[in-house]
Every structure is written in structure tokens, then in C-alpha cells.
Amino acid sequence: MIKVAVMGAGGRMGKALIQAINEDPQTVLAAGIVEPTSSLVGVDLGELAGVGKLGVMASGSVEEALEAFDVLIDFTTIETTLANAQLCAANGKQLIVGTTGLNDEQKALLAAAGEKTPIVFAPNMSVGVNLCFKLLEMAAAALGDDYDVEIVEAHHRHKVDAPSGTALGMGEAVAKALGRDLKEVAVYGREGHTGARDSKTIGFATMRVGDVVGDHTVVFGTEGERVEITHKASSRMTFAKGAVRACKWLQTKPAGLYSMQDVLNLN
Ligand SMILES: NC(=O)C1=CN([C@@H]2O[C@H](COP(=O)(O)OP(=O)(O)OC[C@H]3O[C@@H](n4cnc5c(N)ncnc54)[C@H](OP(=O)(O)O)[C@@H]3O)[C@@H](O)[C@H]2O)C=CC1
Numbered sequence: 001m002i003k004v005a006v007m008g009a010g011g012r013m014g015k016a017l018i019q020a021i022n023e024d025p026q027t028v029l030a031a032g033i034v035e036p037t038s039s040l041v042g043v044d045l046g047e048l049a050g051v052g053k054l055g056v057m058a059s060g061s062v063e064e065a066l067e068a069f070d071v072l073i074d075f076t077t078i079e080t081t082l083a084n085a086q087l088c089a090a091n092g093k094q095l096i097v098g099t100t101g102l103n104d105e106q107k108a109l110l111a112a113a114g115e116k117t118p119i120v121f122a123p124n125m126s127v128g129v130n131l132c133f134k135l136l137e138m139a140a141a142a143l144g145d146d147y148d149v150e151i152v153e154a155h156h157r158h159k160v161d162a163p164s165g166t167a168l169g170m171g172e173a174v175a176k177a178l179g180r181d182l183k184e185v186a187v188y189g190r191e192g193h194t195g196a197r198d199s200k201t202i203g204f205a206t207m208r209v210g211d212v213v214g215d216h217t218v219v220f221g222t223e224g225e226r227v228e229i230t231h232k233a234s235s236r237m238t239f240a241k242g243a244v245r246a247c248k249w250l251q252t253k254p255a256g257l258y259s260m261q262d263v264l265n266l267n
């Protein structure tokens with residue numbers, strides 16, 4: 001059995017992860033960490049996640065839980081994730097990171113930790129989105145420069161980063177297939193007298209509304225037609241199950257920074 005700990009156990013993804021770990025016959029919930037000042041410290045993690053008592057209580061410190069787990073799953077905040085990457089690297093623990101919004105410097109810190117311990121890092125752990133990344137590469141390569149590219153995403157009202165990590169990943173996949181650098185061609189929203197569209201740009205539009213779990217559409221448009229590739233998540237269990245799949249895949253891997261494309265053999 002793979003002993004798995006969940007960082008941010010009281011969060012939206014934390015609860016889904018507890019459920020997914022509990023449902024998988026190859027994984028066991030070894031620990032769940034909440035903020036040290038949280039009223040959830042000492043609460044049964046199964047009850048917290050709505051799956052009934054599991055007999056594992058929420059801990060206020062990842063250091064305290066260190067001996068209990070083989071792999072830590074972290075869907076939290078950038079600061080917490082980077083601190084955990086260092087901790088896992090120093091203590092030989094495997095790490096799955098779903099946290100989004102990291103800049104290049106922060107990604108480099110994760111890569112440095114990946115030199116010491118196996119890490120899977122992906123902005124979206126659902127199989128469907130990772131298949132879309134592949135479809136997008138094919139579509140961009142086939143359609144080429146004649147088609148404008150726009151990316152639209154919608155998420156729940158609590159989301160703190162924009163555009164989503166997934167939308168940025170989709171933009172990167174398309175830009176790479178078209179031989180462009182996303183940093184040079186990305187346009188994040190439009191307002192006022194913008195002038196006509198620059199054909200090389202990749203536009204992003206973001207919606208934050210209600211309880212949307214995660215919708216992404218990439219539109220390729222030219223005179224006479226549009227091609228749209230859409231993914232809609234209706235439950236966080238799709239991300240949580242992907243993270244558990246990554247845990248199992250990572251067991252036989254040496255130190256390195258891996259993606260969900262690696263896990264799903266889509267590379
Ligand atoms: N890769 C993927 O497939 C997916 C990625 N995500 C990403 O995952 C991240 C989390 O999303 P979501 O679950 O919706 O966010 P939530 O805010 O619901 O959950 C984050 C949790 O982390 C906790 N937390 C943060 N720092 C610490 C710490 N130092 N110690 C203990 N607990 C801590 C927070 O506790 P508190 O509130 O008490 O501070 C909170 O409960 C986001 O970056 C999101 O974009 C989301 C879904 C899928």
C-alpha cells in the first residue's frame with residue numbers, strides 16, 4: 001500500500017483527494033495537514049471529506065506527519081508548495097503538485113527539488129485535459145498560421161489565479177506547435193480601441209462565476225470556419241483521481257520533475 005498524505009486537507013481539492021485515496025485499493029491515507037491554527041486540527045479526515053470515519057486525524061504540521069507517509073499530494077498555495085518541495089527533497093519523500101500560478105522562478109525551484117526526489121507537477125491532473133493538450137498540438141500543427149487562436153476559461157468565484165494554469169498550459173502547447181513563444185504573443189484580455197487583431201497573438205479570456213469546477217475552450221478561427229476544442233470538468237474527483245494515478249506511477253521512478261503527460265504516456 002502506498003502511504004499518501006494530503007496537504008491542505010480542508011480545501012476543496014484536499015477533500016476530493018481524501019476521497020480518491022480512500023477509494024483506491026493501492027493507496028492508504030496516512031496523514032492530512034491543515035493550518036496549525038485551524039479548528040480542523042484533530043478532526044477525523046474521513047469525516048472532514050464526507051466519507052465517514054477513517055481514524056486518521058488532521059495534523060497541524062507536515063513535519064510532524066513526515067514519518068507517516070511515502071508521498072505528499074499538495075494542491076494549496078505557491079508558498080506552501082515550495083516549502084513542501086524543499087522538505088520532500090531533503091527527506092526523500094515523493095511529491096505530487098497541483099498548485100497553479102507559479103512563475104518561472106518558482107517553477108525553477110520545483111525543478112531543483114526534482115533533482116533530489118521524484119515530483120509530478122501539472123496544472124491539471126484530469127485525463128481529459130491532458131488528452132486535450134495532445135489534440136491541441138495536433139490541431140495547431142495542422143491548421144497553422146491562417147487560424148487565429150483564442151482561449152476561454154471559466155472557474156468558480158473562489159479561484160485566485162488567472163488565467164488558469166490549464167489555460168496557460170494550453171496556450172503553451174499551441175504556441176510551441178506554431179513555433180511561437182507564448183510570452184511574446186499572449187494577450188490577456190482586451191479593452192478600448194485595440195486595433196485589428198495581430199494574427200500571431202494568442203488571446204486569453206477569463207470568467208469567474210459561481211461554482212464552475214473548470215471549463216476550457218480553445219478556438220481556432222479563420223475566414224469560413226472555426227474549430228473549438230473544449231473540456232468541462234463537472235467534479236473535482238477527476239483531478240483527484242489523476243493525482244492518485246500519478247502517486248502510483250511515481251513509485252518506480254527516479255528523482256526528476258515529471259508531468260501528467262509523462263504519467264499518461266502522452267509524450
Ligand atoms: N492541478 C490540478 O488538477 C488542479 C489544481 N488546482 C489548484 O490547486 C490549488 C488549490 O485549489 P483549491 O483546493 O480550490 O483551493 P482551497 O483554497 O480550497 O484549498 C487550499 C487549502 O490549502 C490550505 N493550506 C494552504 N497553506 C497551508 C499550509 N501551510 N498548511 C496547511 N494547509 C494549508 C488552505 O487552508 P486555509 O484555507 O485554512 O488557509 C486550504 O484549505 C489552486 O492553486 C488550484 O488552482 C485545483 C484543482 C485542480
Ligand SMILES: O=C(O)C1=N[C@H](C(=O)O)C[C@H](O)C1
Pocket residue numbers: 100123124155159160163164165166167213214215
Ligand atoms: O482552481 C481550480 O479550481 C482549478 N485550477 C486548475 C487551473 O488553474 O488550471 C485546474 C482546474 O481547472 C481547477
